[in-house]
Structure formats: structure tokens, C-alpha cells
Amino acid sequence: MSPEDLNPFTIAQRQADAAARYLPAIEPGLIEYLKRPDRMITVEFPISTASGEVLNFVGYRCMHSRARGPGKGGIRYHPDVTPDEVRALASWMTWKCAVVDVPFGGAKGGVVCDPKQLQEEDLLHITRRYVAELNDNIGPFTDIPAPDVNTNARIMAVIYDTYDALHAGQNNLGVVTGKPVRVGGSLGRNEATSRGGLYVTERALERGVLEGTDGLEGLTVAIQGFGNAGGIAATLFHEAGAKIVGVSDSRGGIRCADGLDPAKAHAHKKKTGSVVGLEGCEDVSGDELLETECDILIPAALETQLREDNAERVKARMVLELANGPSTPGSDAVMKERGIPVIPDILANAGGVTVSYFEWVQNNKNEQWDEDEVNARLKKIMRRAVDGVLDRQAEVNGSLDELTAEREERGLDGGPLEPIDLRTAAFVVAVERVANVTLDRGIWP
Ligand code: NAD
Numbered sequence: 001m002s003p004e005d006l007n008p009f010t011i012a013q014r015q016a017d018a019a020a021r022y023l024p025a026i027e028p029g030l031i032e033y034l035k036r037p038d039r040m041i042t043v044e045f046p047i048s049t050a051s052g053e054v055l056n057f058v059g060y061r062c063m064h065s066r067a068r069g070p071g072k073g074g075i076r077y078h079p080d081v082t083p084d085e086v087r088a089l090a091s092w093m094t095w096k097c098a099v100v101d102v103p104f105g106g107a108k109g110g111v112v113c114d115p116k117q118l119q120e121e122d123l124l125h126i127t128r129r130y131v132a133e134l135n136d137n138i139g140p141f142t143d144i145p146a147p148d149v150n151t152n153a154r155i156m157a158v159i160y161d162t163y164d165a166l167h168a169g170q171n172n173l174g175v176v177t178g179k180p181v182r183v184g185g186s187l188g189r190n191e192a193t194s195r196g197g198l199y200v201t202e203r204a205l206e207r208g209v210l211e212g213t214d215g216l217e218g219l220t221v222a223i224q225g226f227g228n229a230g231g232i233a234a235t236l237f238h239e240a241g242a243k244i245v246g247v248s249d250s251r252g253g254i255r256c257a258d259g260l261d262p263a264k265a266h267a268h269k270k271k272t273g274s275v276v277g278l279e280g281c282e283d284v285s286g287d288e289l290l291e292t293e294c295d296i297l298i299p300a301a302l303e304t305q306l307r308e309d310n311a312e313r314v315k316a317r318m319v320l321e322l323a324n325g326p327s328t329p330g331s332d333a334v335m336k337e338r339g340i341p342v343i344p345d346i347l348a349n350a351g352g353v354t355v356s357y358f359e360w361v362q363n364n365k366n367e368q369w370d371e372d373e374v375n376a377r378l379k380k381i382m383r384r385a386v387d388g389v390l391d392r393q394a395e396v397n398g399s400l401d402e403l404t405a406e407r408e409e410r411g412l413d414g415g416p417l418e419p420i421d422l423r424t425a426a427f428v429v430a431v432e433r434v435a436n437v438t439l440d441r442g443i444w445p
Contacts, residue, residue: 008088019427071107074148140174196351230300253289
């Protein structure tokens with residue numbers, strides 16, 4: 001068997017193609033356009049480090065689509081950032097904003113660097129120079145960054161400050177989201193990705209996604225990644241009555257069948273730099289963590305963690321993708337075969353961009369909403385999005401013969417259509433929304 005193609009952009013395009021099969025009325029050329037980014041910018045720049053060296057960096061910013069609103073998407077600092085990873089992440093942003101019906105397009109950025117080898121001051125210099133190089137290619141109404149892996153509220157404050165210095169005399173707060181609250185950030189943004197994932201899970205369970213279970217109370221949860229998405233999810237799922245039976249970070253994992261206290265894991269990570277070694281837990285490898293016996297597995301780290309070669313060993317009853325792109329098409333096929341529902345990233349982790357949208361609205365209106373108001377609005381949007389995806393899945397799966405006949409009538413290739421999983425259902429919703437807006441606006445000249 002040939003090894004699975006793990007290029008994230010190829011995977012993202014395949015996911016859109018899979019959905020397009022269930023949208024026979026959309027012109028194939030339009031699907032082709034929607035799968036490709038509008039533009040990709042590469043910047044190369046030096047910084048002078050705290051120790052007096054001059055180091056060089058490459059950064060990217062990809063605008064996938066502005067059809068439904070300004071480009072929106074995080075900035076990642078990681079040694080493995082590649083142009084195709086940035087393209088994939090930008091396209092997932094387009095589909096995600098469409099699934100939750102937030103009026104943004106999709107974008108993403110990244111700088112190839114290893115934050116573990118750099119001082120905080122160096123990271124702030126990288127940020128300023130990267131933003132200065134991008135200059136007018138980002139903006140409050142064109143392309144709006146946010147945090148992603150290894151970037152945080154402090155870095156967002158510096159992005160705002162740099163852009164503001166270059167564009168004095170106007171309200172620039174909306175150029176970036178995920179800012180500290182005292183620099184125009186929104187209450188609730190820090191927890192929004194995980195809180196959104198919690199609301200999605202609760203609604204999906206109410207709707208019967210996991211047979212015989214209608215709530216989180218007493219369910220066991222294992223989480224890969226212990227940063228903004230995974231670490232906060234551990235706390236919120238624990239507070240909601242679930243038992244956290246395992247967590248991991250880049251150094252390894254820990255397991256505790258009786259359930260661990262996330263507050264202790266956070267304190268241990270703060271002290272030692274990792275969750276590994278937490279008292280009362282068994283140390284395991286990162287791979288073993290993914291194979292933990294549990295009800296819900298939450299990948300919340302990086303792409304392509306669940307693949308054709310390890311999906312069979314997953315013992316969870318359900319997967320909630322807080323990371324972007326954690327599953328490959330090979331893993332999806334295995335999960336579908338095994339009847340394990342996978343709540344896809346473009347739905348599961350859309351809470352982050354939803355509250356980023358709230359932050360942007362507050363910035364543009366010079367308002368500050370209460371945290372309760374932010375969370376109530378988030379809950380409404382996430383529950384509605386879950387219902388939209390589940391209803392669409394049922395609708396498509398109930399009309400496979402009609403859709404197959406329509407494809408044949410239009411001369412489109414491929415045999416009978418198969419029932420769709422939740423990822424394809426979410427993509428059907430998203431691709432249709434972006435396609436319709438593109439057609440409403442018109443393809444010009
Ligand atoms: P982060 O930098 O705060 O945390 C990343 C975590 O993953 C760290 O604990 C790190 O140690 C861990 N990690 C890295 N490699 C690992 C590995 N091989 N095995 C186990 N753990 C590993 O980043 P984040 O913001 O939490 O982002 C995590 C994922 O969530 C990414 O896919 C990101 O795109 C996605 N996401 C984040 C947000 C957000 O608002 N921050 C929103 C939507 C999606």
C-alpha cells in the first residue's frame with residue numbers, strides 16, 4: 001500500500017471535492033476556483049536578536065477567499081510552517097466562517113521559526129517586522145489576523161501596535177483579534193475555541209450523535225495538545241462534568257483512568273514546561289495518548305495526527321477536532337467504517353473565529369460586551385451551526401438516489417453516491433454558501 005498523502009493543502013482540496021459531489025448544480029469551474037487561494041504572499045526579513053546576532057526568517061500570508069467578507073485567520077510560529085500548510089489553514093478558515101455563518105472569508109499566516117529557541121523579545125521583533133513587511137496587505141476590512149499555534153494575546157497587541165504606527169489617525173483596533181482585553185480584546189476570546197467546542201459537543205450529544213448518550217456528565221475525555229485550545233478544553237469539559245483521562249503536549253502524554261484535575265496539570269506545566277510527570281498519572285507517549293480508552297478524543301495540537309495507519313487503534317467513541325486538520329482522508333474512511341462520529345474542525349473549533357468576529361464588531365462600534373453576553377451569543381451560533389450540519393447530513397443521506405440521478409443528467413462522473421459523514425456535511429453547507437455568495441456578487445468582468 002502506498003503511503004498516504006499528508007500534504008495538508010491536498011487534503012483540504014480533497015475535502016472540498018468530496019462535498020462538491022453532493023452539490024451537482026454548482027458549476028465544476030466554480031468549485032475549482034473556490035478550492036484555490038486568491039493570493040499567497042511571501043516575505044523574507046532579518047531581525048537583530050537579544051544576543052546580537054542577525055537572523056533571517058521567511059513568513060507567509062495567504063488569502064484564500066474574501067467572497068463572504070474580509071479574510072480572517074491566525075498567525076502560526078512554528079519550524080514546520082510551509083506554504084501548503086498556510087494555504088490549507090487559510091482555506092479551512094473560509095469553510096469554517098461559512099459553516100457558522102460569520103461574515104468573514106478565510107486567510108492564514110505563518111513564520112518559519114522555532115519559538116523554543118528564541119527569546120520573547122526576538123518573537124516580538126519577528127512580529128513587528130513581519131507585520132511591517134505585510135503592511136497594507138492586512139487591514140481591518142481586508143485581512144484580519146488572530147492567534148494560532150505559538151502566538152498569543154501579547155503578540156496580537158504588538159501586531160495592532162505596529163499596524164497602528166503605520167496607519168495613524170484612524171481606528172485600527174479591528175486589524176487583529178485575540179488582543180488582550182485592555183488593548184481592545186473581547187472578554188471570552190481566550191476561552192472561545194474550547195468553549196465553542198464544548199457547546200458543539202453538548203448540542204451534538206443532545207441530537208443523538210453518540211448513541212445512548214445525551215449529555216457530557218461522566219463521559220471520559222482524552223486531549224492531545226495542552227495550549228490555548230486543548231488546555232482550556234480540559235478545564236471547561238471538566239467543569240461541565242466530564243472526566244479528563246489523558247492529556248499530552250509536544251513532550252509526551254499522561255493518563256489517569258480515575259480522571260485528572262486540569263488545574264493541577266496547568267500548574268505542573270507552568271512549573272516544568274510540560275504536563276508529563278504529573279503526580280498520580282502514568283506517563284505515556286504522544287502516540288499512546290491518541291489510543292486512550294475514552295468516550296471523546298480531542299485532537300487539539302497539529303495536522304495529520306489521525307491517519308490511515310493509526311485510526312484503527314483509536315479507542316474513543318467520538319472525535320472532536322479542536323485542532324485544524326488533525327484527520328486525514330484515510331482516517332476519515334476508517335472512522336466512517338467503524339461508526340465513530342468525527343465532529344470536524346470547521347465546525348468544532350469555530351468558536352474562536354466566532355468570538356473574533358464579536359471582538360471585531362465591538363472594536364468597530366467602540367463597545368465592550370459582558371462575558372455573559374459573549375458566551376450567550378457564542379452558544380446560539382454554535383448550536384445553530386451543529387443543527388445546520390446535522391440537518392444537512394440527514395437531508396443529503398435521504399436523497400442519495402435523486403442526487404446520483406442529477407449528476408448523471410448533468411454528465412458528471414462517478415457512480416452512486418455514498419452516505420456522507422459529518423465532515424462532508426459541514427463542507428456541503430460551507431461550499432454551497434461560498435459558491436452562492438460568489439455567484440450573487442457576480443464573476444467579473
Ligand atoms: P498553542 O500553541 O496554544 O498550543 C499547542 C499545543 O499543542 C501545545 O501544548 C503543544 O505542546 C502541543 N503540541 C505540539 N505538538 C504536539 C504533538 N506532536 N503532540 C501533542 N501535543 C503537541 O496552540 P493552539 O492555539 O492551542 O492551537 C492548537 C490547534 O488548535 C491548532 O491546530 C490551531 O490551528 C487550532 N485552533 C486554534 C484556535 C485558537 O483560537 N487558538 C482556533 C481554532 C483552531
